[in-house]
Amino acid sequence: MSINKPRIGLFIGDATGIGPEIMVKVVAQRKVLSNCFIIGIGDHRVFRLGQKIAQIELEYPVYDDIAEVDSSKGNFVFLDLKNLDPKKLILGQISPISGKVVGDSLKLMVQLAISKRIDAVVYAPLNKEALYRGGYPFKGEIGFFAHLMKVKDGYGEMNVLGELWTSRVTSHISVADVSKNITQKKVLAAITQADSTLKRAHIEYPKIGVSALNPHGGEGGLFGREEQKTIVPAVQEAKRLGINVVGPYSADTIFLRISTEKLNAIVTMYHDQGQIAMKLMGFSEGVTVNAGLPIIITTPSHGTAFDIAGKGVANPNALKEAILLATKMASWQS
Template identity: 45%
Template sequence: MTNKKPTIAIIPGDPSGIGPELIAKLLQEGDVAAAANIVLVGDEHIWRQGAAQAGLPLDLRAVTEDDIASLSGTGWLNLNTLTPDEVRIAEVTEAGGRSSLRTLDKALDLAMAGKVDGILFGPFNKAALTRGGMNAEDEHRYMARYLGFGGYHGELNVLDDLMTTRVTSHIGLKDVAANISMQGVSDAIGLAEQTLKRAGVVRPRIAVAALNPHAGDDGKFGREEIEIIAPAVEAARLHQKDVTGPWPSDTVFLRARRGEVDAVVTMYHDQGQIAIKLMGFERGVTVAGGLPVPVTTPAHGTAFDIAGQNKANVGATRQAFHLLARMAATHRSLRADA
């Protein structure tokens, strides 16, 4: 096993948004260099744009792909994905989406070649990604397809030491109950446990939320807890997982806020998103869970309303970087031991 720091690829996200500014601010933080070696992947003018927006210096030390293995500190791998006059601050553009995808592709290539141990991306704009050629529902499915990964994967949201995942995601509320299954609950529990272990939690404590008010009240408000969720929790416990529930969803996050659990598995999108964003929107992180390479990003969007104005808060990007550094170190160790 090697003790060398992990190497992380960082890409700017949509050049029209706050991503380039955020990365420029992140690179100025004193504990960043101690946590990982960094490869900035992208066009020179985008990185310099971000530094100018933030009013900060930027030292771009060019490297080639062959240099990455011996990299110490921060290097820059140049791409030419769009011209400076194609960047339209605070606008959704095909060029911005195309640039985002090409930098993401290169970062994924580096990861699959074993040259980097994780990927951090600045916020993407989904409309721009679609215009730029993303033939997938979202960037998470795009990454899985690009990597040729057919296993279970999904988006997780993280706030400080708390992680959430969900059984159903981008579907209508009227369709949630019909799409909850024992396998789905089991998969969401497994994804939370796997991701937490990658982040260094030895034995994750996981709470599973109920679907119905009062956790169904012994079947009065629905039988999903009795017939699906509770049996899935018990099956996970039989596999030696530290899992409890189903807990009423109006109290489970009180337990989480008290630090009694490391993750909450929710049944649908807003059940977890509302709670975690209320607890700390400016620190939230999104993890592309289950993929063969660690990937994180700040949970907020491109913030076109403040793009180019040096108003972007680096808090979520900072959290995303340091979580990724821990995950990437585990990933690097596992590869070294293989």
Template identity: 40%
Template sequence: MTDPHPVIAVTLGDPAGIGPELIARLFADTALFSDVHTVLVGDPWLWQDGQNVAGISHRLPDVDSFAAARDHDGPVFLPLDSVAEGEVGYAEETAAGGASVLKVLTRCLDAAQAGEVDAICFAPLNKFSMKKGGLRHEDELHFFAEQLGVEGYFCEFNTLGTLWTSRISSHIPLKDAAEYVTRERIVAASRLIYESLKLAGFDAPRIAVAAFNPHGGEGGTCGREEIEVIAPAVRECQAQGYPIAGPFPADTIFIKARDGEYDAIVTMYHDQGQIAIKLLGFKQGVTVQGGLPIPITTPAHGTAFDIAGQGKADVGPTRNAFSIACRMGKSLRLQRLASAGA
């Protein structure tokens, strides 16, 4: 019988940050790995350093390919030399550290394209280091999309427990945000987060769309995007059978979502959703890279250079990110097997 368990790739993140420590703490929770094949990818010295900082010792068998993970019941380690120990130190933004991250992620993405990986969970990255190390893209999501040949709509989701958010624009100046408020982008973002929630195990996701202007535009006296763009986009989603509602004033919709009325909110620009999610629970948040051929997740916080190497990192968000990757990876694996007739 074809193995129904997904292969989950895990990376150590930026070598100068708290990522290696977080992954060492993650792998101490053996219950997380019972029904998935987990492959940790990275430099042996960096993996050992993370264990030393966390005060935890792991013995993972080495493998030379992602496919070999299916021959093991527990997690395995795929060694990859990407940076020398003397090239980076804690809390340093370096080209060497950024290049290391890009090399490891590229190895995982190549495996994903080959059908060897069903999901990826990466420890925190540092965008400045990545750009010094050769990243030509706006951010890691655009890097992933190009590497995986994505041509359709994609965006980041921010999650906190059972509450997810998407957005129709991301890392752009706020003065440009109105240009991205289009019917096409709202429809695409709404449909994408609905389908992603289904993959993550939500049986009947409930989606709300936020307004763009204060107080929802106040009937057109404080902006007409709600009347001319957002409401028509919501109606288009509804006509296609998606349970999408809105637009709702952005300063109150998160209260409804917090109280359980909605599972996800489509926001109109980066900080509209980010501020609310981080205020509700910054220390537990997860970022999901939406619209890619496979699920890719990471904790919502950064590399925390201020505590790197000190053994203080909280593994909670990383555990949450790994759990979402596993859930979505399992669903994707089953879909693939069903499509193949296995």
């Protein structure tokens, strides 16, 4: 194995969900390991449980200290944190114990990335409620990561499906609170974040489409004035900054413009406005990028799938895509 390959830290995710299973299934695929060196991170007992569920046995070195990891031993090794006994958990149920371990483990991974022990962080699905109840008072992991790295603004989630990226102005808030949070400053921030992130992904002059908030783009104010008051001025300001941006386009047609307008990214106004479209187009392949942070962090766009946890039927493709994207991004930065 070449020591020049990106070192990807791969966390097992919430142990009560499908994370251990899909991690095993991904590691078993040679294509995933061909361009990177993966350090699996978590409790090894949980990873062994994942192998049992997936009915796949893997051979790999296990380490207690990352300083001892030998990258010449193959393309995959496991760093055993010894921090979670799976016998204390019930698959498919929210566990504050598992949530705390998730928070503790991700905190460690951020430290490893900042200290250059790993080149990117990839994690299998976690459960936000479990994380919160486990002692990490954040509504989502992006806020948690920003807190750890003391990033105050300019960060947010981006979703990737194939060559299409999406960003959003608001995220994990009540639908009732969306409109009052659509400000010119926040719309412009989402556009500039999309532009800078895609340029980091080696797309030199990305074309970004911006979605409207109201039906039919507000119909000149008949159905709402957010477009006129905030979204259009933000788009105009982004153009003055040299960003290749178009819109706002009606939310019910903007995804139809991907090919006709050759869009690289779409900025939506709220969570489900973009996520419904992305998951319809490729639920099992979508990736979330925690953008605007000093390190690379990716994860599948889907959740812990408690309803099928332990059944051995989980699809690992989104986790695979998260690893492949993180590998590309790490290679671009090297």
